[in-house]
Amino acid sequence: MRKPLSQGWTLRPASGGPVIDAAVPGCVHTDLLAAGRIPDPYLDGNEADLAWIGRTDWCYATVFDWEPDGHDHVDLVCEGLDTIATIELNGTIVGETHNMHRTYRFEVRELLRVGVNTLIVTFASALDHVEKARAELGDRPHVNRFPYNYLRKMACNFGWDWGPELVTAGIWRPIALESWSTARLAAVRPLASVENAGVAVHLDVRRSGATVDDHLLVAVQVGDTVSQSTLPEGVHSTVVEVAVDNPRLWWPRGHGAQPLYPVRVELIGAQGVIDTWAGEIGFRTVEVRSEPDELGTSFTLVVNGKPIFARGVNWIPDDCFPHRVDEHRYRDRLTQACDAGVNLVRVWGGGIYESEDFYGLCDRMGLLVWQDFLFACAAYPEEQPLYDEVAAEAREAITRLCPHPSLAVWNGGNECASGYHNWGWQQRLGELSWGVGYYLDLLPKLLSELDPTRPYTPHSPWSMSPDVDPDDPDHGSMHIWDVWNHRDYLAYRDHIPRFAAEFGFQGPPRWSTLVRAVHDEPLTPRSPHMLAHQKAEDGADKLETRLAEHFPPPLTVEDWHWATQLNQARALTVGIEHFRSWAPRCAGTIVWQLNDCWPVTSWAVIDGDGGRKPAWYALRNAYADRLLTVQPRGADLALVAVNDSDRDWTASVHVRRMSFDGVVLDDLRVDFDAAARQTVTTVLPAGLVDAQRPESELLVADADAADVRATWFYRPDRLLSLPAPRFDVEAVPAPTGYLLTVTAETLLRDLAVLADRVAGDAEVSDMLTTLLPGEKTSFLVRTSAELDPARLLDPTVLRCANQLGQQQ
Known part of the structure; x- marks a missing residue:
């Protein structure tokens, strides 16, 4: 018999102070917010002003009635306590906890009273705890400011390069009495x-x-x-x-x-x-096929004996306060992933083991899950009591998640081996432990005992052997971060990974999300609260540097916003199309990242308010079942047909080299037969592809009887003579919103409708469409708002790359 204890909770500082109502499940931040005691941590500079919350001890309390029900045992079952908790029932301490990721069960039958009972859960500061543990166990490397690696708590609570420093405390999953005999x-x-x-x-x-x-x-x-x-x-x-x-x-x-x-x-x-x-x-077999070959060591997911090209995304907690993420929100986010052509979601190791709702939805939607154990970008102590906490946590997670057929891969740590081998950790650590005992001993032993039905990889990235550099591109999985941090996105073409488990590029959130969260006057790319919502190291500089490689300096903040969003979309297009063009040598891509946990400039394609950025449309286009792309092959250009479907694809492709004014300068028919799940590459003749005026020519490849097109521009936009955009446009009401029909008079590159600038809930059917002179396309803008359709025609809403190119 189960008695939920979700009602009647109060919250106060443990040292004394005002008492407020508390929600369970919940956390201190959301309780204080609901009580009007703090401003929204996600807005402007409030995050920094609320740092005191993480330095405070907090006390939750409730009273409840209890009557004997004839059972011999009554257990207090705590499914999620965040994190350093002391539990008292009727004045007696029944237990202490040190792990956000575990369920705890305490026998309390002898402590219960007939009638009114008092339950108190006191949470000590996680920040104070980790700093004390570091002093006791020895300093070990980690990213970001705080030593999150000394506590089994959601690492990104302590801040990340896309997330705020909001160190939570609270009863974040259900708590109940369970009686049994x-x-x-x-x-x-x-x-x-x-x-x-x-x-x-x-x-x-x-x-x-x-x-x-x-x-x-x-x-x-x-x-x-x-x-x-x-x-x-x-x-x-x-x-x-x-x-x-x-x-x-x-x-x-x-x-x-x-x-x-x-x-x-x-x-x-x-x-x-x-x-x-x-x-x-569900019934299925799954393996990671890792075999030596003439190139190195493969890394291919194989389900039911069939190789699967992973079209993946990395998943972070969808909210800094994960108790707010319910089944509906999971469904929205995972549907957005499916609609973008995704077939795999990697649950990243700096977050949490998600709820049953998440994995159940993945089961039903057919989304493979790559599940990290919860280690990320740090050296983790293997001393007690942390070792036993890791063991208990992993045992519970394996037991809970193993029924799900969607769960395809267990992974030990995120970038921990990279840190040890390539980030200078060995010199800093000396003889200190760093976690290798977890990755190469404890976790594989637990999986062998509890879940031998699916593969395990000790790290991401991982070269399939401890004797090979984990970042070796020819072996196993790889993370690609020279692009964005140090190099332009065209440098993706310098990498041919066997499996790209992380890569990505930054862009700001949608305009409606940005201006809801940031209220600087004036708003600029470097205004104070804009920078407070940019967490990457030198992020604003990198965003500007990467933008300057393709576009001239934007003249307005609206132009900056569109240009940086477009640059992010272009980067994903270049990377994914390049990697897919090398299938099956490259057997998968996992984009960093699908989602955000708050409104921020980041690598996500879905922003913190759940809106689809232009990069989401780029992801959908690049993850299409059938992809046509023009790719460099040495000194040549090649037409690559990627057929990741179960049907053969036979097509005749009309390849044209054209001037920007629509004149065909040369053309050719390319016929191909791409069998199911196969890639076909055809090198194009130099006479066809060699541009006479590369600043004003492009290649266009259209597959007959299919809505599949590839384009190739010879120069970055800043060096192109893109024409000033001219077009006819009609905007009319439609059953679910408004229909825009655009007829191009000039070449229009990457046409988009940023409709959320007009209505915050607006979503657009398509984006990033390139039209040749005389071509037509339509956009369905779905919104519940009633508005003048002419507002959708404003040049800050109806956008294209032509607006950002070389000054005319």
Whole structure:
């Protein structure tokens, strides 16, 4: 029997002070915000003004009624305490916790009173704790300001290069009383096997010392099939095998269907069913195919024996206060990923193990999940008590997540091996531990015991051997960060990774998100609160430097906003199209990143308010099942057809070299047959592609009978003679908003409608469309707002690259 303890909570500083109402689940910041005690931490410079919250100890308290219900045991079950917590029931300390990522269970039957009971949870400052632990255990390298690596807490709470320093505390997941007798299910691990056509359900049972009924029955139902097993006296675990006739295979999206099988477990005593567990499983095999070849070592995801090109995105917590992320918000964000052609989501190691809603949605949507254990960009102590905390945390996470067929890869640490080998850590560490014992010993042992059904990689990046530089591009997975930090995005073409697990490029959020969060007067790229929402090291300088490589200096903040958003979109296009053109040598890309946790200039394609940046449309275009792209191959240009679909693609492509005024200077027909999941490369003749006036010519390649086009411009925009944009446009009301139809009189490069400047909820059907003179396209603007359609025609809303190019 479960009694939720979600009502009647109050919050105050532990040292004394005003008492306010508290929400559970919740955290201190959101409680203070709801009570009107603090301003929104996401706005302007409020983040810095609220740093005191993370330096304060906090006390949550509630009273509740309790009556005996006849059970022998009553447990206080805390599914998420953030993080250094002391729990008191009726004046007695029942436990202390040091891990945000674990569930804690305390026996409290003897402490409960008939009638009114008082529960107090006191949270000590996580900042004070990590600094004290560092002094005791020795200084170890980490990124950012605070030593987050000394505590099992969401690392990005301490700040990241896209996230604020908002060090939380609170009861962030449900808390409840659970009463039971005889026995309860302590752990359930259903492991589906395609080879054995069945499910092995591993069960751990906690028995009551007070019971006289020591013989238990376990019944497991998978679909319509039921199997049973008896647990004799003194036995605490068993495995129940359930056969499934001809199980249907679960596939990643784009490769097949996602059938799921319900699983129900009943623990039965003399008095009947005494505990239950319910979930779902799917049947599929998954491996990382890592084989030596003439190039190095491959890294290919293989599902049900079929190689899968990973079209991935990195996922960070969708809010600095993750209790605010519910099923609806997960669904919105993951739908946006699917709509962009994504088939894999990597849950990054500086965040959290997400809720069951997240993984259940991935199961249903066919999104593969690459799950990091929670280590990121730091050297982690292996001393006690941290070692046991890591072990308990990992054991719980593996047990909870292993039923999900979407979970494809376990990964040890993010960039920790890179730091040790290439960031100068070895000299700083000396003999201090740094986490290798977790990655190469503890975690693989736990996975071998608990979840041998899916692959594990110790690090990202990882070259498949501790003897090879983890950043070696020819072996395993790779992160590419010279681009953005030091080099222009055209330098993506200098890399041919076997698997690109991280790469990306910054851009600001949508205009409506930006001006909701930043109220500088005047607003400029370097106004104070604009910089407060730019967390990357030298981020404003890098944004400006990377922009100057392609565009002349913007004249207004509106032009800067459009130009930097466009530059981000172009960078993703160049990178993804290049990497995909080298399939299967390159077997996957995971863009950094899908989402933001607050309104910020970052690498995300979905901003902190959930809006799609222009980069999202670039991602959708570059992740299309069928991609046509023009790519350098040595001194030549090649037409590459990428067919990542299950149907053969036969096409005749009309390749034209044209002047910007629409005159065809040369053309050629290129016929190709791209079998399913294959890439075909055709080198184009020099006579066709050699531009006579590269500043005013482009290549256009159109596949017949398909809406697939590739373009190639010979120079960056700052060196192009793009014409002043001229077009006819009609804007009319439509059932869900407004329809804009644009007919080009001149070449229009990367046409976009930044409709959120007019209505904050506006979404546009398409963006970044290049039109030749005389061509027409339409944009559907979906919005609930009633507005004058003419507002959508303003030159700060209806945008194209021509507005930013060489001054005319």
